[in-house]
Amino acid sequence: MFEIRIICDPEHTDDATDALREGFVTGPVRRYEARNGRARLYVTAALRTNVTELPER
Template identity: 50%
Template sequence: MTDAERHNDAVASGAWPGGPMLAFDVETTGLDPESARIVAAAVVAVGGDTAPETTAWLLDPGIEIPLAPDPRPRHRGEPVTFDIRIICDDRDADAITRALAEAFRTGTARTYPTRDGMRTRLYFTADLKRPEDDQPNAC
């Protein structure tokens, strides 16, 4: 049985797309896995019958964090903008959008069909949420 056939069988049985999913991301001091150290990590749980749940950590790597290769300010109160691209089943698009909105400040999702027409491509522009983003506005 090919990978595509196994995937189609799993989708048809409802084994994966409707169940819970977990996304994990790390930021490191460099690209070399032998010497880079983790400085930030995040886990987002989405799916099933529960609301999205995000856990994030900032870590002290114990060494100087190298400057980013581009001149944009990092962690100085200015947002760091990045793109998120996901291919998913149509039924999962809303849950994924909610989970990303919980974890990041995102713009409206741009959606496109995949070439085979079987899934959806989601494109977001996002930046890191700051603690004040979750505070209600006081009048």
């Protein structure tokens, strides 16, 4: 399991989290505002092949 951080424009957060969910098993997304008005997203994720380490949803 690992942690992913994404910094993006607020209007792209849904696209970014949808793309992550296609490639990984993800836990809840934690969202914070960055200093420059962008969004910081933190996601706990696991590889789909590693089904023993699933983050809580």
